[in-house]
Structures are given as structure tokens and as C-alpha cells.
Amino acid sequence: MTNTMRAAVCVRPGGPEVLEIRELPIPEVRPGWSLVRVAGAGLNRSELRTRQGHSPDVTFPRVLGIECVGTIAASADPRLPEGTTVAAVMGEMGRAFDGGYAEYALLPDPLLMPVTTTLPWEVLAALPETYLTARGALDTLDVGPGTRLLIRGGTSSVGMAAASIAAGLGAETAATTRRPGKTAALTAAGVTHVLVDDGEPLAVDRIWPEGPDHVLDLVGADTVAGSLRLVRRGGTVCVAGSLSGWLVPDFEPIARIPSGTKLTAFHSKDARGRTEVLQRVVDDVESGTYRPNVDKVFGLDDIAAAHRYMEDNAAAGKVVVVP
Template sequence: MRAAVCVKAGGPEVLEIRELPVPAVREGWSLVRVKGTGLNRSELRTRQGHSPNVRFPRVLGIECVGVVAASTDPTLPEGTTVAAVMGEMGREFDGGYAEYALLPNSLLMPLTTTLPWDVLAALPETYLTAQGSLDALGVVPGGHGRLLIRGGTSSVGMAAVSIASGYGVEIAATTRRQGKVDALAAAGADHVLVDAGGSLAAGVRALWPEGPDYVLELVGASSTVDSLSLVRRGGTVCVTGSLSGWSIPDFQPVAMIPSGTKLTAFHSDDAKGGAGTTVLRRIVREVEAGVYRPNIDRVFGLDDIVAAHRYMDNDQATGKVVVVP
């Protein structure tokens, strides 16, 4: 089989297309013929050498969709359409950047859908993360309030806009590029703020003098403290993204979290396997019905994996980048 192998830590050029043996099925694991995989920033960071316990060479890819090719689980017969996310895919064992992936049965989420493979591949990690983040914030259907999404043109940001726009909340989303404003508005954002770096205080206070009720923080470490200063007193900030890294230097909780304000997080590993199956099936139905948007920015072939990672490195995407074998 063909696979994109990360041979060492480094830039996009460390990804090489190689011929590898198709993995042999073993107890508790099934072989999936990969039909598509979404690219994620965490794979960029793994490629750069920032993920602990990752040994190279490694086939990256924390998610994929495809068809069961050989099964060790009677509830997952051959030919079943499945999705898989997280569970150390592409880190402790080879992931979705290949024509076949050997995956734990516990990760496989069976689906029935008419969606094309590239569209289906854009959904699992992105929409499960967006949904889990909104749940962690306490944003609910039919609710009210004001939601600020920082990093709005990331794939998770676009998905969160798509979901929350049907909830009845007022949404403001940020982007660093003026050219991406229209895409956020089309996705359902009521307001779009161009983040030129630093604090968003002036723009946010002009919209909401008391601040938003919720902040979905997808930029991560570099702007979390600023988000805590923006949210209304008693509001909630959920850190989900790591576009700017994972650590906040010299973080002082008592000094930096206003009294009564809540700081939480969501990790997409909580949506893997059985925990995410029901949610993902509902998301697929909503996309099929045109309620949610797949938000695909660009589709690459597996042979173009270096170009795909360079595209991701340069923050060119507005939404999801997908690779198909």
C-alpha cells in the first residue's frame, strides 16, 4: 500500500510517499481501507517533533473515514463504512495518511451515509470537537447569549459557527486575514472581527460592552489570558485549540482568571469511539440535510501530502483540508 511516512521531525519535506506492507489484522483490531482523512494542526505539531512519545518513522493522521476491509469484530462486518478519530492514531500507531489503516475496534464508528468521501472525511474530528466544545461552554439549542469564537476560520471554528448559528446565540468570530471575512459571514457568524494581534478588547466592547457570555478559544496559549479578560464576569472560556502552542508561560490563575469567570477545556479524545458515534451520526444527517456545512477548503491527493502540509503551515485554509488516497 501507499502511505505518507513522516521520516523524522521537521518541515513538510520530511513526509515521504512509500510502499508499505498492508498491516496484518490482529485480535481487537480491524483493517480499514482509507477513503479520506482530514488534516489537523496537531499533525503539523507532531511532524515538527512536539508530540511526546512519537517515534519516527510514523504514518501520521489522527482521523480517517473508509470501509472495513478485514474485521475481528462481528458488529463491524467487512464493507461497513466507518470513521475513526484520536486514540493515539498517528502517534503511538500508524494513522490515516495511507491507503489502509489498522485500527482498534474501539475507535471505529459505523455510519450509513450518501455523502461523498471527501465531504465525510471533513467531518469527524472537526465537528465532534466543535460540538464537544460548545457543550463544555454550556451553549445549547434554543439558548441565548453571545459567543466569541477566536480562530474562526480554522476547521473547528467554521464548524462551531455552523452549529451555533442554529442555536439562537449571537456569534462573533475572528480571523487574522481580511480576505476570510466573507467566508465567516457566509458560515453564519453575525459579526466578524479582524484580529491584527494583541487584544481584541476595542472590537469586542464595541459589540458587547459587558463582553461575550462564552469564548471558544481556538488560537490557544497566546490569547487565552486575553480571552479571560474579554468574557463577561461569570462567563466561560473553553480552550480547545492549540494553533499557537500548548503552554501559557507564567500563568497565574488567581491573578489572571477574574472572580467568578470559568475556564474549561475540551479534548477531542473524549469524542472517540462509542462516545462519539451517536453525535457523529447526527452530524452526518445534518450535513446531508444541508443544515451544517462541510466547510471544505481544499482536497489534496495523497501524493501531494507535502504541498498539503505546506498549505497548512502557511495558514492558507479557510475551513477543512482533506486528503484522499
């Protein structure tokens, strides 16, 4: 092993151009932390916001990346022998300490989830944050056979994963997209009804006159109030994304939440360390039950282009970077 590694460093808040490829020392293992040889990292919009300077308490320069997959290069933890395939998600990766946009990452042992798989690295890299978040959100909603689910922000990586999982659960699914050209991708992911969100009221009543049983809202701030109006009376809206931002201005719960309707949330931080859930997801992708929904793979040298692609909302599924 050489003493240095290549990493994409966010040198200051700004546009994609602030991501620079640099040679850094390979971190040294310390108690409670293991060194991971990174084989792939999924990109997430939270990293885009951190790059823009919107994440509190993040200091620069910083190696971004709230998730990665790879193999153990060195560890003092007996459950993590060298060569073990692992995934890691959240836990302040890429914020309080350097994350997955590098050839190596030093990560806290509790974050590391050993998995057994034959999937290619770029496919495995598309799963942890996306599928654990989607699975957790659908469990929060109690989506099951015969239920009606509306996914807002359907062509986001979590939306595509949720559509695939919901189809496997036997739910009837509708999903929104702002780009008609992405309809085929949603259909392939298992969506029954595709709704183009063109700024006009969504015609959900044409599909389900009483409304969906559940709404998984991945758009967030701009659509929460509308989702509460769309779901059937007594149904549940789960907010699990923030494509439009984090804050809902002037939100009045009594005025905005219909009587008997439930508003909840699922935070992806609750997905960290869920090894058994991730292994089931991996197994279901290997068997063909779930689609991995990889949209595009970039090399580490092209990290700025990958961020531009993500920022332009060009993807229908997961964007992955490989060192």
C-alpha cells in the same frame, strides 16, 4: 487485494519534505483491531507538530493522521462487517501506531464509529475530528439559543464547524480572523460579527458592551489571558485548540481569572467513539443544517503540499487528503 499499499511516511522530524510516499505491507488483522480501506483523512495541526518533532513519545518513521474515514476491509468484530462505512478519531492514531495518511489503516475496534451516509468521501472526511471537537466544546460551554459566543481562531477547521453548529443552535456569534480576506467564509459559516485580529485589542465591547457569554478559544496559549478579560463577568472561556502552542508561561490563576469567571477546556480525545454524536452531525450536514466547510482537497501524492498549505494558515476550513 494486493499485499502492499501506498502511504505517506514521516521519516524524521522536519519540514513538509520529510513526508515521503512509500510502498508498505498492508497490515494484517489481529484480535481487537480491524483493517480500514481509507477513503479520506482530515488534516490537523497536531499532525503538523508531530511532523516537526514536538509530540512526545512518537518514534519515526511513522504514518501520521489522527483521523480517517473509509470502509471495513477485514475485521473479526461482528459489529463491523466488511464494507461498513466507518470513521476513526484520536486514540493515539498516527502517534503510537500508524494513522490515516495511507490507503489502509489497522485501527483498534473501539475507535471505529460506523455511520450511515450518502456524503462524498471528501466531505465525510472533513467531519469527525473537527465537528466532534466543536460539538463537545459548545456542549461544555452550554451554548444555546440567544447566547453570545466569541470564537477565537474562527477560520480554523474547528472554528468554522463551531460557527455552523452555533448558528444551528440559535446563538449570536462573533469570530476572529487574522486575514480580512477570510471574512466572507466566516459569514457563510453563520458568523454574525467578524473581528479582524490585527494585534490590537479586540473591539468586542462595540458588539456586546458587557462581553460575550462564552469564548471558545482555539488559538490557545497566546490568547487565553485576553479571552478571560473579554468574556462577561461570570461567563466561561473554553480552550479547545492550540494554534499558538500548548503552554501559557507564567500563568497565575488568581491574578488572571476574574472572580466568578470560569476557565475550562475540551480535549478532542474525548470525542473518540462518540458514534451517536457523529451520526447526528452527518445527518445535519446532509440536511443542510450544518456546513461541512471543506477548504481544499489534496491527493496523497501531494501530502507535502497539503502540509505547507496548512502551515501557511492559508485555509478557511478543513483540509482533506484522499488516497
